Amino acid sequence: MTLATLALTWRHLPAAPPCPRPRVRTSEAVLLSVATLALLLGISQTTTWGWVDPRTLGLFAVGGLAMAGWVWLTLRHDEPLIDLRSAFRGAAAAPNITALLAGAGMYMGLTLLMVLVQVDTPSGWGLGQPVAVAGLMLVPYSAMSVLGSRISLWVGARISPGRVLPIGCALYLASTVQLALGHDHVWQALLSMALAGLGSGSTFATLPVLLVRAVPAGETSSALAFNQVLRYIGFSVGSAVGVTVLGLVSGPVPDEHGFVAAMAVNAGVWVLAIGVVVRAIAAR
Incomplete structure (x- = not known):
């Protein structure tokens, strides 16, 4: 797929006009x-x-x-x-901060779901499914991510993309709350993954649109690349914090109390992300 994308890009995207190349x-x-x-x-x-x-x-x-x-x-x-002065002020600040928070919330949720689906504790908590079933949990997530990205771009063409972004975050928040309240059956985990995929696809498809509109045309590459760096830092932080909270509350053996506490932390991350976006919209 990468090679096909490269070939299509080489064939169809127009070449940039000659211009001085900045020294890296x-x-x-x-x-x-x-x-x-x-x-x-x-x-x-x-x-x-x-x-x-x-x-x-x-x-x-x-x-x-x-x-x-x-x-x-x-x-x-x-x-x-990378222009740090413009990355965290003005219209570019909200998508960059949201990328960091949404990346953390996304991977925290995925990591905790993998624990829930596979673990089978003596107390009876956990779904006790094999790793193959845990992997299949990502199927509805992936499918709904594609759908969420398409829907967000379609809606963003009709209303401000800044108003679409908090909706995507809210959908992932809803999946987090739903799984924290009900996690006794596989179908509940699948439902959570479907909601999370819809929210994730919508959120991460909207961020580049907002960034491209927020920075000068000559800085779009560095702005988008830096946004990706923030996203990956969020991924690592989210997965580590989720497992850490689970271990601190549960002890050596994961239990339901620790899982709910970790999911509550994840919900807090998404609430914070929504607050950042809503405040940015109100300030404009």
Whole structure:
């Protein structure tokens, strides 16, 4: 599919008119890469090493120092790799912050659902399904994600996309609340995944539209790429935090109380995302 997309792009997209190419500073690219790698690796290993393990703390320290160096270099230049000044203010702030929060909420929900479907504790909590069934839970999620993206783009062409974005977040919030309240049967997990897919597809299809409208035409590539970086950081944070909350509340063996508590945290993330978007709409 990637090769086919590349061929279609090469064949049908018009070439850009000749223009001066900005110089990419290697120092910025290297620092951002090191920061992202160290932070994401550290976050992903918290469930194995723990949050206070020296290896985890070391990765966080390296990532934090590299990130600080990258921010310092970026703010010094008039034509940076990524314009941080415009990324978190004005019309671009809401889609960027929402990408981080929605990424965290999305992967937190998916991770907790995988635990619910596969675990079978002595107390009787959990659905106790094999890994194949757990994988099939993503089928309604994927299908509804495609549908959600199509619907959001269709609606966004008729009303402001900024008004579509909180609806997508609210749909994922509804799936989180639904699964927290009812999780005794496989069909409830499937229903939650269908709602989550609809909300996820709608949310992540709307973010690029808002960003393209918010930044100058010459900065769309860097703006969209940075939005993807924020999204992936959210993915790692969400999955790690979900498992951490589950373990802190449940103890060594996951239980229903810990699951509900983790889902409540996930719901809070989506409420925060909706608040960010609604406030941005009200300010415009």
